[in-house]
Amino acid sequence: MSKFTELITEYAYMFERQYRIGTGGVQHGHIESVTNDNGQTVSNRFVMDKLVSRKPILPVSIMDNLDNSVQKVEVAIWDQNRWRKIVSNREKLTNSSKIITLADQGVPVGTDNARLMAQYFNSVLAEFDERLPRHPARSVMGWTELDGREMFMPYSDGIQFDGDDTYRYLYSSIKQKGTLSEWVEYTEPLRLSIEIRLVMAAAFASPLIELIGENPFVMHLWGGTGTAKTVSLLIAASIFGNPALGKLVRTMNMTPNAMLSTAAFLNSIPFCGDELQTIKNRWEGNYDRLIMQITEGIDRGRMKYNQIEDTKSWRCGFLFTGEEPCVKSTSGGGVANRVIQIEVKDKLVDNGNAVANFYKTHYGAAGPEYIGALQSGLFEPVELYQSFFAELIKHDTTDKQAGAMALMLAADRIAHNVFFHTEPELEAQDVAAYLSSQKQVDVTERAYQFVCGILAENSNNFDPELSRVLWGKSEPAESAVYVNKTVLNRIMTDAGYDFEACKKAWVRNGHMQKDAYDRYTHYMSINGMPTRYVKLIMPRQEQESER
Numbered sequence: 001m002s003k004f005t006e007l008i009t010e011y012a013y014m015f016e017r018q019y020r021i022g023t024g025g026v027q028h029g030h031i032e033s034v035t036n037d038n039g040q041t042v043s044n045r046f047v048m049d050k051l052v053s054r055k056p057i058l059p060v061s062i063m064d065n066l067d068n069s070v071q072k073v074e075v076a077i078w079d080q081n082r083w084r085k086i087v088s089n090r091e092k093l094t095n096s097s098k099i100i101t102l103a104d105q106g107v108p109v110g111t112d113n114a115r116l117m118a119q120y121f122n123s124v125l126a127e128f129d130e131r132l133p134r135h136p137a138r139s140v141m142g143w144t145e146l147d148g149r150e151m152f153m154p155y156s157d158g159i160q161f162d163g164d165d166t167y168r169y170l171y172s173s174i175k176q177k178g179t180l181s182e183w184v185e186y187t188e189p190l191r192l193s194i195e196i197r198l199v200m201a202a203a204f205a206s207p208l209i210e211l212i213g214e215n216p217f218v219m220h221l222w223g224g225t226g227t228a229k230t231v232s233l234l235i236a237a238s239i240f241g242n243p244a245l246g247k248l249v250r251t252m253n254m255t256p257n258a259m260l261s262t263a264a265f266l267n268s269i270p271f272c273g274d275e276l277q278t279i280k281n282r283w284e285g286n287y288d289r290l291i292m293q294i295t296e297g298i299d300r301g302r303m304k305y306n307q308i309e310d311t312k313s314w315r316c317g318f319l320f321t322g323e324e325p326c327v328k329s330t331s332g333g334g335v336a337n338r339v340i341q342i343e344v345k346d347k348l349v350d351n352g353n354a355v356a357n358f359y360k361t362h363y364g365a366a367g368p369e370y371i372g373a374l375q376s377g378l379f380e381p382v383e384l385y386q387s388f389f390a391e392l393i394k395h396d397t398t399d400k401q402a403g404a405m406a407l408m409l410a411a412d413r414i415a416h417n418v419f420f421h422t423e424p425e426l427e428a429q430d431v432a433a434y435l436s437s438q439k440q441v442d443v444t445e446r447a448y449q450f451v452c453g454i455l456a457e458n459s460n461n462f463d464p465e466l467s468r469v470l471w472g473k474s475e476p477a478e479s480a481v482y483v484n485k486t487v488l489n490r491i492m493t494d495a496g497y498d499f500e501a502c503k504k505a506w507v508r509n510g511h512m513q514k515d516a517y518d519r520y521t522h523y524m525s526i527n528g529m530p531t532r533y534v535k536l537i538m539p540r541q542e543q544e545s546e547r
Helices: 003-010 012-016 099-105 114-131 165-171 180-190 194-205 208-212 229-237 256-266 276-283 288-296 333-337 352-359 366-376 381-392 399-418 428-434 443-457 485-494 499-508
Strands: 019-022 025-035 041-053 057-065 071-078 083-089 134-138 142-146 149-153 218-223 249-251 271-274 318-322 339-344 472-475 480-484 522-526 529-537
Touching: 019 041, 019 114, 025 057, 025 114, 041 114, 057 114, 083 099, 099 114, 142 208, 149 366, 165 256, 180 366, 194 208, 194 218, 194 229, 194 318, 194 339, 194 399, 194 428, 208 381, 208 399, 218 229, 218 288, 229 249, 229 271, 229 318, 229 352, 256 271, 256 288, 276 318, 288 333, 333 339, 339 399, 366 399, 381 399, 381 428, 399 428, 443 485, 443 499, 443 529, 480 485, 480 522, 485 499, 485 529, 499 529
Parallel strands: 057 134, 218 318, 218 339, 249 271, 271 318
Antiparallel strands: 019 025, 025 041, 057 071, 071 083, 142 149, 472 480, 480 529, 522 529
């Protein structure tokens, strides 16, 4: 029996009403009784009134989305001697003005038969809704709950993908090629590079973010060309699927909305972006707004016509490469807090082309194995995370920095136990050097260090014998300098800092002194010109240098 006959037989009930599906397509008609001379009915025959479709087409299942309860229909089309399936919103199939948009997907619909086709689907779905198979479905990747069980899309057989064509190509990239044993054997020696191991740890950590309840974070690998940064990204992406550029490794030549939409689709699978600097100009010349937006894990609300669109969210890690650090000296503390960035000074692999070629043919086998290990109950990700966090926070760093690195260490420990048994375990002290200190994160501290550098560079402007343009006066005995407030404001504003936002912290940390009246500026005259000056305490030589 052909597949066509099997499918038609399975849904033979559709023939019992006003539609008939056969090799010639879908017909709309009526049943006409044939009687003999005695008035007895000897047979019933189907009489076609109108041709709905020249190709056999019929709904074969209904998908119920677990996230938003939107119902979609899986439709089979007999085309070139095979059944091809598409997924469509139920509303689109039953609306004569919308169903015509499915023509691009091969549905035999046009202006002449759109109304008949919509009526056909409306009639069949309304009458046989309960007899069509139903499947739970998702249009995004990652964790979900089904019948009280934690499941992970796309590694759970009981959940189908009902996403539209926009992300079907990306969904098709999350697959396996080559064997797990080959991937592990080739990968383990490469993990001797701490940078590659940490990038892989960030990728393994992505599915832990939702399980542990942490926030998304950024792992940024930066340095000059020829250091195999992109290759390290390919290795990390190969955990879950095809790491080719344009597949799971994304070129950053995309709009901000496309980037956030892609992150929402990946959800728990890491977003891997190559060459971050290519989008710098789209984000006001720096990456601060981008980093804050992606690590919040939720997109801003949008209106579409007269309704609010569903707000997109994600719980994934972001892995970037670039030629420059993404956290600048003027970046806010919230930005610096959310990024683990590592400078690559030496080549990460000897033969980048050979390594890249291997991972183009060996990928995706580790993902389901790793997720299966998380689901098995053999590991305690929360306990691992808390243990590493307690060790990391002992170092000079912040809670958010320690939280991101603790996620990575917990993921690395699980990956070590599942895949890479012979390598040494990674401990907190092995990665402490990659954490930003509290002073490096504190924007007021970075502003103070910047201002001190500028004042030292322009020391002549504090000596009336050396310069006609005076910024203030120096008091070496007090290790202090009085700076014209207007000049200081201009210096800080040009660099992206704000004096008003820094002054309280500067006083609190001993970098600045108020006047006798508890004011932040001192009214005084220099060279016969009275105005307001800020008294800054300059760092002494014996103070510990910046790490």
